[in-house]
Amino acid sequence: MGCCQDCLHYVFDYETPRTLVIPHIGVGCVFRFTQILVVLYVVGYVCVVQKAYQEKDSVISSVTSKVKGFALTNVSDMEPQLWDVADYVIPPQGEGSFFVLTNMVVTPKQRQWRCPELPSPSTTCVDDCDCIVGHSDPRGSGIQTGLCVNYSSTLQTCEVFSWCPLELDTKLPERPLLAAAENFTVLIKNSITYPKFKVHRRNIMPQINSSYLKRCEFNHVTDPYCPIFRLKHIVSEAGEEFQDLAVMGGVIGIIIDWSCDLDWWAGKCKPKYTFRRLDNKHPNRNAAPGYNFRFAKYYKTSAGEETRTLIKAYGIRFDVIVFGTAGKFGIVPTIVNVGAALTFLSLVPLVCDWFVLTCTSRRALYSRHKIKYLRDDDDVDTESVSMGTTYGTQ
């Protein structure tokens, strides 16, 4: 019988918390201080900083751009040439990104013929035995014909079938050919939507009229909402010097931040522009810095021969990056976060209990009263007497 009782009491005993009032100034301070910490966290961080009571939505956007400006170039062996937007923006239209040509290596009058390969350890030769008919090196310029020919008076290389004469891209001008590109301007049109809140915005805002649009130019201080940007200004805001960047090219990000708080008047939802260089300014020595690609213009000579002008284009690619989240009061996130706040408050007594039972001088007395095993034969009256003494001695 006794054994059975011993086991069963673990199952059928009922535990109930009892309220213990401890008139101890230190514990009181810890209690209030922890409560204040929790309240500060909930009000200051969760509500004010994180705005956790809001529902969030992220932006959907479309970008178009239009560059304007002219440049005149004087490539040594060509006539002076005028460049307008159809010449230097390649391709003519793109998704949120446009490339402005600033420097180039031009190889005019190329036709398919035979010519000596550019000299390198694998292409120099002494006689025809060093060249293999039909061999094509992916890093070379064409298909070898099996002949060893004079590249210069002192140097022989394998002959290749290719677009001849071959491009010599070591001839890159040290001053950008289209230096005038720094004064080009670009108009960026950006429409955004927050689908969840059915909010639509444009970066050309209703208060921007067409006469302002004709003369304005973006500036963080004076014209922060003008959608027309001078390329030099964009590059210098990104911390670069335009004429240096224009030699080898690069990638610049135009970043439009549409973050907004829709609990206020939604007209506060305005774009914020920032600029930064996106490619690596200091690549390791072996990797070519900058940004370039090749394209060709094809034509037929009067003799009917297919001919092309090869252009290795160096320039600046501008990527327009749109991001942002909108927040608006929502009942579900509010309830979830109130719940989380209450949970935090319920942790406060745990901290205080730990303090009472480990850090106070009278912890033995407190723990005796805090954790109490009540038996059937306990006399309720002696209990209340002992409580009284505790209070009396405090």
Ligand SMILES: *[C@@H]1O[C@H](CO)[C@@H](O)[C@H](O)[C@H]1NC(C)=O
């Ligand atoms: C760009 O415009 C400014 C002022 O209009 C002028 O001083 C500067 O020479 C121009 N830059 C180039 C490369 O033409």
